[in-house]
Amino acid sequence: MTFDTILLNKYNTFFTNCIVAGGLSDSIKTSFGPHGMDKMIQNEKGYLITNDGATILKSIKIDHPVAKILVNLSKTQDIEAGDGTTSVVLLGGKFLSNSVSLIKNGIKVMDISNSFKHSLKISKKIIAIMSMNINLNNKSFLKDIVHVALESKLVSTYSKSICPISVDSIISIMNNQDSHDVDIKNIRIIKKIGKNLSSIELINGIVTDYTFYKKFNGTIKLEYAKIAIIQFSISNLSTDLDNSIILRSYSSMDKLIREEKKHILSICNKIKSSGCNLIIIQKSIMKESISMEALEILSNMKILVIKDVERDEISYLSESLGCIPIVDIESISEKKLGIVRLVEEKFFEDGSLIFFKKISISYCLRNTILVRASNAVLLDEAERSLIDALSVMRSIIRRRYFIPGGGTVEIEISSCLNQFQKTLTGIDVMCVESFRRTIETIPYVLSENSGMEPIQIISKLKEFHKNGKKFYGIDARKNKIVNALDSRIISPLLVFTSMLNLSIEFAIQMFKIDEFLII
Incomplete structure (x- = not known):
């Protein structure tokens, strides 16, 4: 292999x-912004409709390693900030594709990387100047930030119902x-079919998708519940190995039945003597978790039963309700019981739910959001959007600063880098120019998807910023240029800085790859 061939493979x-x-x-990019288009994705499980970047990318089949890295980039942004998943892919892809002309002009990848890093430092200084502090007591302002994050979602019509729920739920689980x-x-x-998304509800307590065992139809309401979580079976005794019992007479059979009933009755009496009036029984993989006879006895004792609860749910309920799981009937005591002031069952179109309200333990900083919608597809999209809204609130808690949105910061960075270019010479000018043009991708695509003329809008924005109006950006709702702060077009600082850092890191990482080796 000649040197020219190696160089050709590298390029x-x-x-x-x-x-x-x-x-x-x-x-x-067509799914970006409030007027972005939705994607319908079909797979073996059915189909989904969404415009969330992370959801789209993780739902499609991708083979190329670089594309997979971009997908992981979107997932990282989703975990870190909850928003900006489409933006990080837009910027990451554009930083790389816009560097092609630099490579063709003979500029080394090391020089491009160093220039991009320096441009990123300058950008961070500009972002720091434009960022402002957030007061967590100003819930109206917090709702506006969440509202901007939801504007591009399929469920944006119901953002007035979702935003207050998102803000209140996050604030309520903060330690201080x-x-x-x-x-x-x-x-x-918790998702339930019926009504619409305006019926979304925040429950200050725990909700579980299980039902009470009962001999009658109707709802159950229990005040001052003493709850025991049981991890053993309440049924007839059995050995670990398969066995057969030979009964030679009817008297032997009667004795066996009496002994079995006596054993179950003994367990139920010990549960009753502890003061428990509600037991939650873990599902058993070896045999039934509770026999019908035990259910009848407990019912007569006025002890409610929730049976066959999965292990993960048992762990969640024990932590939330303050119960200590009981692995043996001899270890049951009042100290291991959880106290809940109100337990009630509610029925819905597709089943029932059990609500645990007024939990007595003060350290239980947990709550539940009940989401209603007319169909399963909308329910799933509402859940994804709600998780994004909660993640945006979490990013506010982590870093309590916000920046103006609508492409405001991007245009300010572009304008400042344009001035910085004038102090440079040689290849640095071309590298900074590439960085500057890439940053403008966000306002360009935002205006394009909103039906505006992107080149004209970008030019007008630059003129505003040149004249000192650095908070002017695009209002995609009204299709015009406005003061982003006055119009409450705002975004958490962490969302933007995470997006910018990840996209630059991706581009620099790709610059260092000169060959694929398949093993």
Whole structure:
């Protein structure tokens, strides 16, 4: 292999990476912004309709390694900030594809990387100047930030119902006002078909998708519940190995039945003596978790039963309700019971739910959001959008600053880098120019998807920023240029900085790849 062939393979690999990244970026850009189009994705499980970048990318089949890295980039942005999943792919793909002209002009990848890093430092300084502090007590302002994040979602029509729920649920699980992180896993989302998304409800308590065992139809309401979580079977005794019992007389059979009933009655009496009036029984994989005879006895004792609960749910309920799981009947005691002021069952079109409200333990910082919609597809999209809204609130808690949206920050960075270019010479000018043009991708696509003339809008925005009006951006709802702060077009700082860092890191990582080796 000659030196020219090696050089050709190196460039072919780089150009292929750029084409793949640019192609994937272009394929989802139509879903960006409030007027972005939705994608219908069909798979073996059915179909879904969404315009969320992370959901689209993880739902489609991708083979090329660079495209897979972009998909992981979107997942990372989703985990870190909850928003900007489409933007990070747009920028990452454009940073790479716009570098093709630089490579063709003979500029080394190391020089491009260094220039991009320096441009990123300048960008961060500009972002820091434009960012402003957030007051968590101003819930109206927090709702506006979440509202902007939901504007591009399929469920944006119901954002007035979703935004207050998202804000209140996150605030309620904070330990104190000085907390700088929350775990959104402490917020459970329950979906039920019926009504519409305006019926979304925040429950200050725990909801589980199980039912009570009962001999009659109708709802159950229990006040001051003493709850035991049981991890053993309440049924007839059996050995670990298969066995056969030979009964030679009717008296032997009667004795066996009496002994079995006596054993079950003994367990039920011990449960009753502990003061328990509601038991939750873990599902058993070896035999039935509770026999019909035990259910009858407990019912007569006025002890409610929730049976066959999965292991993961048992763990969640024990932590939430303050119960200590009981592995043996001899270890049951009042100290291991959880106290809940109100337990009630509610019926819906597709089943029932059990609500645990007014939980007595003070450290239980958990709540539940009940989502209603007319069909399963809309329910799934509502759940994804709600998780994004909660993640945006979490990013506010983590870093309590916001920036103006609508392409405002991107245009300000572009304008400042344009001035910085005038102090440079040689290849640095071309590298900074590539960075600057890539940053303008976000406002360009936003205006294009909103039906405006992108070149004209970008030119007008640059003129505004040149004249000192640095908070002017695009209002995609009204299709005009406005003061983003006055119009409450705002975004968490963490969302933007994470998006910018990840996209630059992706581009620099791709610059270093000169060959694919298949083993």
